[in-house]
Amino acid sequence: MAKPATVFVCSACGTESAKWHGQCPGCGAWNSLAEEARAPARAARSSGGGRAVKPVRLADVRPERHARLSTGIGELDRILGGGVVPGSLVLIGGSPGIGKSTLTSMALGHLQAAGRRTLYVSGEESAAQIRLRAERLPGGALDVPVLAETDLDTVLATLDAERPEVCVVDSVQTLHAADLTGAAGSVGQVREVADRITRLAKARSIAVLLVGHVTKEGALAGPRVLEHLVDCVLQFEGERERTYRTLRALKNRFGSTNDVGVFEMRQGGLVEVADASARFVGEATRAPGSAILAAMEGSRPLLVEVQALVSPSELVPPRRVANGIDRNRLALVLAVLGRHAGLGVGSADVFVNVAGGVRVDEPGADLAVALAVASAQRGAPLGGGEQPIACFGEVGLTGELRSVAHPDRRHAEAAKFGLQSVIAPGEAVATLRQALRAALPAAAPRAA
Ligand code: TYD
Ligand code: MG
Numbered sequence: 001m002a003k004p005a006t007v008f009v010c011s012a013c014g015t016e017s018a019k020w021h022g023q024c025p026g027c028g029a030w031n032s033l034a035e036e037a038r039a040p041a042r043a044a045r046s047s048g049g050g051r052a053v054k055p056v057r058l059a060d061v062r063p064e065r066h067a068r069l070s071t072g073i074g075e076l077d078r079i080l081g082g083g084v085v086p087g088s089l090v091l092i093g094g095s096p097g098i099g100k101s102t103l104t105s106m107a108l109g110h111l112q113a114a115g116r117r118t119l120y121v122s123g124e125e126s127a128a129q130i131r132l133r134a135e136r137l138p139g140g141a142l143d144v145p146v147l148a149e150t151d152l153d154t155v156l157a158t159l160d161a162e163r164p165e166v167c168v169v170d171s172v173q174t175l176h177a178a179d180l181t182g183a184a185g186s187v188g189q190v191r192e193v194a195d196r197i198t199r200l201a202k203a204r205s206i207a208v209l210l211v212g213h214v215t216k217e218g219a220l221a222g223p224r225v226l227e228h229l230v231d232c233v234l235q236f237e238g239e240r241e242r243t244y245r246t247l248r249a250l251k252n253r254f255g256s257t258n259d260v261g262v263f264e265m266r267q268g269g270l271v272e273v274a275d276a277s278a279r280f281v282g283e284a285t286r287a288p289g290s291a292i293l294a295a296m297e298g299s300r301p302l303l304v305e306v307q308a309l310v311s312p313s314e315l316v317p318p319r320r321v322a323n324g325i326d327r328n329r330l331a332l333v334l335a336v337l338g339r340h341a342g343l344g345v346g347s348a349d350v351f352v353n354v355a356g357g358v359r360v361d362e363p364g365a366d367l368a369v370a371l372a373v374a375s376a377q378r379g380a381p382l383g384g385g386e387q388p389i390a391c392f393g394e395v396g397l398t399g400e401l402r403s404v405a406h407p408d409r410r411h412a413e414a415a416k417f418g419l420q421s422v423i424a425p426g427e428a429v430a431t432l433r434q435a436l437r438a439a440l441p442a443a444a445p446r447a448a
Contacts, residue, residue, distance in 0.1 A: 005037065006035050006036060006037050007035075007036055008020050008021070008033040008034065008035055008036070009033065009034060009036045009186075009187045009188060010024040010026055010027060010029060010032045010033055010187075011032045011033075011034055011187055012024065012027050012029040012032045013026045013027035013029070013032075014026075014187060014191070014225040015027065017033065020033055020035070021033055034186065034187065036182050036186060036187065036188040037180065037181035037182050037188070066085045066086075066254055067085075067086060068080075068082045068083030068084065068085060069083050069084045069085075069086065069111060069116060069165065069166060069207065070083045070084075070110075070111075070114070071083065071084060071106075071107035071110055071111060072106075072107065072109075072110025072111065072113070072114065072139060073103070073106060073107055073110065073270075073272065074272055074274075075247065075261030075262070075263060075272045075274075076103065076107060076247065076261065078259055078261060079234060079247055079248065079249050079252075079255075079259050079260070079261050080232060080234075080249070080252070080254070080255060081249075081252055081254045081255015081256065082254075082255065084107075084166055084207045084209075085207065085231070085254045086165065086205050086207050087201060087202055087204075087205040087206065087207060088207050088208075088231040088232065088253075088254065089197075089198055089201060089207075089208050089210060089229065089230040089231050089232070090207070090208070090209050090210065090230065090231065090232040090233075090234060091172075091210045091212055091226055091227070091230040091232065091233045091234065092104065092209055092210065092211050092212065092234045092236060093211075093212045093213070093214050093233065093234070093235050093236065094213075094214060094235065094236030094237065095213070095214050096213060098236050098237070098238060098245060099236065099245055099263070099265055099270055100170070100171075100211045100236055101122075101124070101125070101130075101133065101170055101211070102133065102137070102265070102269050102270055103236065103247075103263075103270055104120070104168040104170060104209050104211060105120065105130070105133060105134055105137055105141050105144070105168075105269075106137050106138070106139065106141060106269050106270060107166075107168075107209065108120055108141070108144045108166065108168055109134070109137055109138070109139035109140045109141030109142075109143070109144055110139045110140065111165075111166050112139075112140040112143045112144050113139050113140030113143065116164075116165045116166060117162070117163065117164045117165045117166075118144050118145065118164050118165065118166050118167065118168075119144075119145050119146075119147060119158070119159065119162055119164035119166075119167040119168070120144050120145070120146045120147070120167070120168045120170070121146075121147045121149060121155050121158075121159075121167060121168065121169045121170065122146065122147070122148050122149075122168075122170045122174075123148075123149060123150040123169075123170070123171065123174030123175050123176075123184075124170055124171055124174050125148065125170075126148050127146050127148045130146050130148070131146075136267065136268055136269060137268065137269045138268055138269065145162070145164075150174055150175055150176050150184065151175075151176060151178065152175045152176060152177040152178070152192075152193055152196060152197075153177075153178060155169070155175060155197075156196060156197070156200050159197075159200055159201075159204070159206060160200060160204065163204055163206065164206055165205075165206065165207065166206070166207045166208075166209070167201075167206055167207070167208050167209070168208075168209045168211065169197060169208060169209070169210050169211065170211040171210075171211040171212055171213055172190055172193055172194055172197075172210050172211065172212050172226070173185040173190060173212065173213055175189075175193045176189060176193075177189060177192045177193060177196070180192055187225065190212075190225065190226065191225045191226070194210065194225070194226050194229050194230070195229060197210065198229050198230070210226075210230065212226065227250075227251060230251075231251075231252070231253040231254065232249060232251060232252045232253065232254070232255075233249065233250040233251040233252075234247055234248070234249055234250070235247070235248055235249075235250050237359055238357045238358075238359075239357040243264045243265050243266075243356075243357075244262060244263070244264055244273065244276075244356040244357050244358060245262070245263045245264070245265060245270070245357070246260050246261065246262055246263070246297070246358060246359065247260065247261040247262075247263065248260040248261070248297070248298065256298070256299070257298070258298035258299040258300075259297075259298045259299060259300060260297035260298050260300060260302075262276040262302075262358075276302055277301070277302055277303040277413055277416070277417050278417055279356075280292075280302075280303055280304045280305055280355065280356055280358075281303050281305075281388075281417045281418075281419070283305065283355065283356070284305040284355070284388075285305070285307070286381055286382075286385060286388060287381060288375050288376055288378070288379050288380055288381050289307055289308045289309055289310075289372055289373075289375050289376030290305055290306070290307050290308075290372060290375070290381070290382070291305070291306045291307075291308075291368045291369075291371040291372040291375065291382055291389075291391060291439075292304070292305055292306075292368070292388065292389065292390045292391070292414075292419060293305070293306050293354075293360065293364075293365055293367075293368035293390070293391060293392060294364075294390045294391065294392045294410035294411070294413055294414045294419075294422065294424075295360045295362065295364060295365060295392065295410075296362060296364065296404075296405060296406050296409070296410065297360075299406075301406070301409045301410050301412070301413035302358075302413070303390060303413055303414065303417055303419070304354055304355065304356065304358050304360060305354070305355040305356070306324075306325070306352065306353070306354055306355075306365065306368040306369055306372045307352070307353045307354075307355055307372060308350065308351065308352045308353075308369070308372035308373040308375070308376040309349075309350070309351040309376055310345050310348045310349070310350055310373060310376045310377045311348060311349045311351075312348055312349075313347060313348055313349040315349065316347070317347075318347050318348055318349045318350070319349040319350070319351070320334070320349075320350050321349075321350070321351045321352070322352050322353075323351075323352070323353040323354065324352075324353060324354025324357070324358055324359045324360060325352060325354060325359075325360055325361075325365055325369060326361065329363070329365070329366060329369065330350070330352055330369060332366075332395070332397070333366050333369045333370045333373070333395050334350060334373065336370070336395050336396075336397065336399055336432060337370055337373060337374065337432065339399070340398065340399025340431070340432060340433065341370075341374075341399060341431075341432045341433045341436055342433070343373075343374050343377060343378075343436065345373065345377060348377075350373060352369055352372065352373065362404070363394035363402075363404060364392045364393060364394060364404035364405070364410075365392075366393065366394050366395035367391045367392060367393035367394070367395060367401065367423065367424075367425075367432075367435060368391050368392065370395055370432055370435070370436075371391055371423070371435065371436070371439050371440075374436050374439070374440060375439070375440060378440055380440055382439045382440065383421060383439060384441065387420070387421055388418070388419050388421075389419060389421040389422065389423060389439060390410075390414040390419040390421075390422045390423075391422065391423040391424065391435070391439070392404060392407075392410050392422075392424050393423075393424050393425040393435070394425075395432055399431050399432050399433060400430060400431050400432070401424075401425035401429060401430060401431060401432060401434075401435060402425060403424075403425045403426075404425075407424060410422075410424070411424070423435050423438050423439055
């Protein structure tokens with residue numbers, strides 16, 4: 001049977017279907033199927049033409065040593081596992097304006113200055129625009145050869161001719177394969193573009209940093225499809241208006257996915273923030289509603305300020321706004337505070353924010369959220385405002401505090417930055433109620 005000329009592809013999981021469905025049969029997402037034109041079917045290979053190959057015992061396989069190319073950006077090298085592996089494919093995702101082009105331009109600049117052959121391919125901006133950015137950046141950013149092009153065939157031919165060691169493709173959504181009729185950025189196009197770049201890059205040993213935009217929902221467009229193709233997936237997060245940005249690996253074939261890098265956007269590009277804890281502790285207000293969380297960002301301890309505001313509301317239902325933490329965790333913490341710690345917020349609006357635009361995705365943040373909300377509700381600073389305190393711990397549904405990973409490293413980080421008193425799950429503090437008593441000893445109920 002001939003393949004249909006069009007198929008419906010799910011933008012969330014890449015499942016293909018001959019018919020349109022309101023709900024994706026693959027992942028259950030609603031309204032995610034979009035029509036895609038199909039390339040003329042390639043002649044189907046018969047299964048009879050293959051040649052048997054002798055499998056090799058694992059112990060007899062020669063181990064690969066990955067030489068690494070340093071990007072000159074310490075945090076980026078660390079997240080990658082020690083630098084860029086030649087011939088590898090790295091997908092860098094992030095929302096518009098976060099600094100993907102800046103980061104990749106800087107990396108190529110440093111590589112070029114170190115004598116590597118580089119190429120910056122952009123389908124987003126003109127060469128003049130790219131130059132304008134490079135003028136602000138340090139290192140050899142202005143020496144990087146650039147190709148402003150959206151046609152995939154031209155890009156591939158140029159890559160083949162130039163044979164750079166490291167190349168940036170900014171972005172995978174702007175390139176267009178002429179033999180596919182879908183618009184640039186559609187799932188079919190993105191997959192084809194990434195697939196063909198991957199094949200050329202592997203064949204010619206070109207390391208490719210592939211820039212990808214994330215959708216409103218925070219997923220890389222055509223996510224599953226690309227994640228399988230590439231060796232590393234890096235996620236660049238933060239808010240455009242804020243100065244701090246975090247870079248973390250969601251997948252890494254050549255290193256761990258446990259690390260996070262912190263950057264600051266300045267006039268001259270992105271600057272690594274090696275002492276992020278010191279920054280965040282220094283900037284913490286210590287006012288009512290502020291708590292310092294000893295968080296773990298992968299394997300790295302990080303002190304961040306969690307702020308809360310509890311304010312009377314006319315709205316039904318009241319607002320529950322969470323920035324930098326999961327909204328559902330906030331709802332859970334508020335419910336436990338009310339039910340087990342005698343601290344209900346009733347119909348008030350509650351806003352919680354992790355300062356600096358950092359995102360903490362771990363249950364260890366619960367206690368900081370609870371203490372910040374309690375402190376805001378009571379109008380009293382934690383620890384009486386004199387002794388700065390740090391905290392961490394998961395809040396359980398029965399009001400108990402549960403231990404979280406790496407307590408020693410969290411304690412050590414707090415001590416390093418002068419936070420002598422740490423409230424964490426333990427014998428003395430086993431419940432949320434006890435934690436509140438320890439953190440807000442003399443807080444009188446808020447005056448009406
Ligand atoms: P950009 O790297 O273009 O973001 P993306 O490629 O992810 O869309 O830059 C993001 C923002 O950073 C842009 O609004 C301008 C700002 N910026 C600086 O503040 N300092 C700089 O040195 C540069 C190059 C950009
Ligand atoms: Mg860009």
